[in-house]
Structure formats: structure tokens, C-alpha cells
Amino acid sequence: MQDEIELKTEQLKYIIATLQTKQNKIILLILHRFDALENITEGDTFLPNKSNGKIETQFTDFVGKTSFGMSIFNLSNAILGSGILGLAYAMANTGIILFVLLLTSMAILSAYSIHLLLKSAGVVGIRAYEQLGNRAFGRPGKILAASIITLNNIGGKIKYIINFISYSQRQKDMTTDKANYWFVDGRYLIIIISVLVILPLALMKRLGYLGYTSGFSLSCMVFFLISVIYKKFVTECPEEHTKLITINPQVRNTAFTIPIIAFAFVCHPEVLPIYTELKNPSKKRMQKVANISILTMFVMYLVTAIFGYLTFYGNVKSELLEMYSKKDTLMLCVRLAVLIAVTLTVPVVLFPIRRAVLQLLFPDKPFHWVRHISIAVCLLFLVNLLVIFVPNIRDIFGFIGATSAPSLIFILPGIFYICIVPEEQEPLKSRPKIQAIAFVTLGFIFMIMSITFIIIEWVTGKKTSGGH
Helix, strand or coil, X not given: CHHHHHHHHHHHHHHHHHHHHHHHHHHHHHXXXXXXXXXXXXXXXXXXXXXXXXXXXXECCCCCCECHHHHHHHHHHHHCCHHHHHHHHHHXXXXXXXXXXXXXXXXXXXXXXXXXXXXXXXXXXXXXXXXXXXXXXXXXXXXHHHHHHHHHHHHHHHHHHHHHHHHHHHHHHHHCCCCCCHHXXXXXXXXXHHHHHHHHHHCCCCHHHHHHHHHXXXXXXXXXXXXXXXXXXXXXXXXXXXXXXXXXXXXXXXXHHHHHHHCCCCCHHHHHHHHHHECCCCHXXXXXXXXXXXXXXXXXXXXXXXHHHXXXXXXXXXXXXXXXXXXXXXXXXXXXXXXXXXXXXXXXXXXXXXXXXXXXXXXXXXXXXXXXXXXXHHHHHHHHHHHHHCCCHHHHHHHHHHHHHHHHHHHHHHHHHHHHCCCCCCCCCCHHHHHHHHHHHHHHHHHHHHHHHHHHHHHHCCCCCCCC
16 A cells, blocks of 8 residues: 555656646746747737747737738739839940849849848747847837838838829820819829728738739739830831940949839838738748749839830830820820829838837737727828928938838848847858848948939939839
């Protein structure tokens, strides 16, 4: 009897010891992940999930349901900007060979930048640009990242809306002769479109819901691309030979085009939100989304530039659509398609702005519809107010874009990667870290170039093609 009691006592001690060991492991795991938990984004909580012997971090407040294809549509729509209309002009200033080299380099660098973002996010289990800044530099880093995203994307929205007003005004001039109908005035029309189209789409709770409108926006730009190709074969060409490479007597004109191409693939504020909502998310899967989106936009950019340039050669203007006849029915439809595409891009751009505002003002608050709607309404009201009543707002945000765009593409992803990836995993002198340092340096070079060119524009009064 005594032996049986001792045996049961030993078994009980063993069970208790086993439980304590497991408890200690759980505590260590919690401590290991504590830094991710303290930097958690709004509405995001994490649980450890064992997969293939590795502990992965996953969201538990909702499961990503956006398909692979819809994610590609959203990211492609975020990349695609009205800057596509200026690429033929850029090719005219650089020549075909140099343009192709620059565009290819920028596409590769943009994909590498997204790789740095995803790698940094994977290390700490964070899928928010602002929280990566918090992880790297504390609250100042979070404020810096959120501010840059807000200014860059508001600037992007302003450029889209200004282009909308500009194109709609041209449509009015083409279709109404001397009539002056208020409902086709660009300023009134953008308010109507903002209330009836942009605002309802911006009120969507998830970015993934915009996949259908992003797909339609891209189809409008495909129509634009097909029309540009068609017009090449039916338009009488100027008597000018193709320039494979241009040594422009005004070197400044060639240099001006480099920032245009450099910022043609800006989409980085949208990458992590799209990653968060991706179905069956993984770094590899999201990198594929990014690579396919960048490749798709690369092809569209390249084909548009080549056929636009080969149609008008050195006579091409900074906005390609200005080169076509105002009485051409096909190009009238193309202008309308571009208007629709620009309109449907705005809600996608708005999502990262709202998230940045939430991170700055309400970092610990759960999702609430009143807050969600109020921020969207205030942002649209502010942007429309600036566009209508501040005549030089394009120049102001052009200067902001010269600093924010290289920061989002080159500087911040590289710095986050250097600071967040542990030195035990990758020492500072390792090849990946050295590449990241070079990447950051390149970003500062582009920033200095862009600011210099904008100052030259202000001093000389010479305007050049817009960017993204």
C-alpha cells in the first residue's frame, strides 16, 4: 500500500513538473512576442501558430479573405497613376534604350523595396507601415511614417482630382462649344463624383472589397493602351527618325525625367494593408502579388511610352492625350475612360491615409463605424477644398512628393530593415544589410535630385511632366 502511494506521488510530481515546464515555455513565448504585442495595430491581436515546426504570427480579429487576383488588382491600381500619360514625353527626352533601362531598374528596385518591407514585417509580426516605424524608432518613427504616408497619399489624391478637373474641363470644351453648363464644370463635377462615387467606396471596411472597382479601373487603362497602339498605325507620323538614345542639348530636360520614372511604381503604403487582407497570407504569396502587379504595370508603362513616342516622336507633349484631335470620337471615349480610372483609384489611395490618421490619433481604439466614416468625409472635404481654393496646391504637393515618395520607396524600407532584422540573424556587415544601406543612399540621391529640379522649375518658370 505504501509503495502504491509513493508511486502515485512520484507520478503526480512528474505531472506537475511537466506542467510547469510547459508553463515556462508559454511564458517565454509570450515574452518573446511581447514587443510585437505592445506595438499592435488597431484591432489586431496575435496568436502563435505552429506550422512546419515554426511559430508564425497571425491575425485573430479577422481572417484575410481577399483572393490572390483581387489583391493584384488593388495593388496594380495603387501603382497605376496619371503619370502614365507623361511617359512618352519622358522617352522623347531619354531615347528608347535609356528609358527601357531606367524603367526596368526602377521596377526591380521597387520589388526589392517591397521585399524589405515584407521581411521586416515578418520578423516582428507587424503588417502596418506606421508600426514598423514604431518598432524601429519608437513613437517618433511611428509619427514620421504616418505623416509621410498621409502627405504623400493626400498629394496623390490631389493630383488625381486636379487631373479629373482638367480632363473634364477639356471634355466640356470639346462637347459644349460656348455653352456653360454648371454640371460639366470640373469643380462642381468633382464634388458630385466625390459624394456619389468616391465616398461610398471609401467607406468600405476592408480594402479587399475594392478589388472589383480596381479591376474595372485597370480595364479602362487597358482600353487607353489599346487605343494608343491603334492610333500609331492610323496617325500620320512626323518626319523624324526614332531616337534609340538621346543626348539632349538641354540636359536638364533629360534629367527631369528620371524622378518621373523613379516614382512610377509608388504603391508601398498599400502593400501591408493588402497583405493583411490576403487570403492564406504569407511573405512569399504577397511578394508574388507585388511582382505580378509591378510586371503588369511595367508592360503597360513600356508599351504606352513606346507607341506614344513612335506616334509623335520629339513633338510629344508632357501629357500624351493632348496630342490627339479634340474631334476624335475614339480619343473622346479614351479621355472618359481615363477619368473613370482616375476616379476609382482615389478610394484605394485613401485607405492608407485613414489608417495613418487612426495610428496617430486613436492608436488604441477598436474599429468604430462613426470614426471610420468621419475620417473619410473629413479627408475628402479637405482635399476638395484645397484643390478648389488653393491655386498653387499642385506645386506645394509636388515639393512634398519629392520628399515623401523616395522616403516610402527607398529610405524607410531600407532603414526599417536595417533596424528591425536582428544582427544575430544578419550582421551589419552582411551582404543584405550592405545592400539595404546602398538602397537608402540611392533614395537620398533621388530626393535631392527631385527637390533640385522642382526649385529649378520655380525659378525658371519651366514646367515639366508630372510624376506618379
